[in-house]
Amino acid sequence: MTRPLISSIDPGRLAFDIDGVVADTMSVFVRLAHERYGLTQLSKQDMLCYNLHDCLDLGKEIIDDLIVLTLDEEHTREIPPIPGAPEVLTELAAAAPLRFITARTEADAIREWIFSILPGVPRSRITVIASGSPESKLGFLHQLEIGYFVEDRLETCKHLKEAGIEPLLFEQPWNRDEPAPGCIRISDWMQLKECLLPLGANLG
Ligand SMILES: [Mg+2]
Structure with a gap:
């Protein structure tokens, strides 16, 4: 398998969708x-x-x-985390604050859930924004000066790509068979960790 060459990502310019990426x-x-x-x-x-x-x-x-x-x-x-997500995010939090942008309309319940799966990360290092729709994620990403976004919804990835934000398409059954031109595909959190934390041992 060809590994995408994205090991130069600055963790401070990275953000995550939640449902389908961190939350199963x-x-x-x-x-x-x-x-x-x-x-x-x-x-x-x-x-x-x-x-x-x-x-x-x-x-x-x-x-x-x-x-x-x-x-x-x-x-x-009751949502289980996607395997590997809590561990990789906890490691990543040592390098940069964690930013999550969900299309949910309410942030409170999913923010509490994020806190619950990341007990080792200070809450002050975690931002959870509910944008209310997939389309409105872009404005928040620009505000936070995010360059890379991990997302499972293909349409959102295409939209972000057009707007100059590099989407990392987190593979799920609902995007696996769809062509995703220009999108970097991420098969699981272990692969994401390899791409983002080539010096992971130094971050832990
Ligand atoms: Mg999602």
Whole structure:
């Protein structure tokens, strides 16, 4: 596999999306689909596009209900982190403050969740911004002078690329088969760590 040559990224110019990058949010969606609707065949591998209405053979009301449940405060607390994310972010925090920009409309629950998975990082080193929509992430990224953004939504990556911010596309079933011209693909947090922390031993 060819490794992208991005080892010169300044950690201070990097920011992260949360759902689908740090948070394994869709695993909660799948669990709720099993528990509430008996949809035991459903798995994350069925989520082949970002807009679930376009790729899941389920009624609109069911999908909408599951999305609302998944993102509510109670279920946000139950989201497992994506493997490796807490460890790499904790290491990274030694080099630079951590900045997260989510398209969620409310920051409080997901900010508490971020704090909970990063107990070793001082809260003053963590910023969580809820932009309210994918499109409005760009303005916040410019404000914070971010040059690189880790994101799982392909459309957002393309939008950022056009605006001069380097997107790092975090691979998920919903973006894996889509062409992503000009986007650097990241398969998991171990790869991200290799790219970002070539001197990781010195940061810990
Ligand atoms: Mg996301």
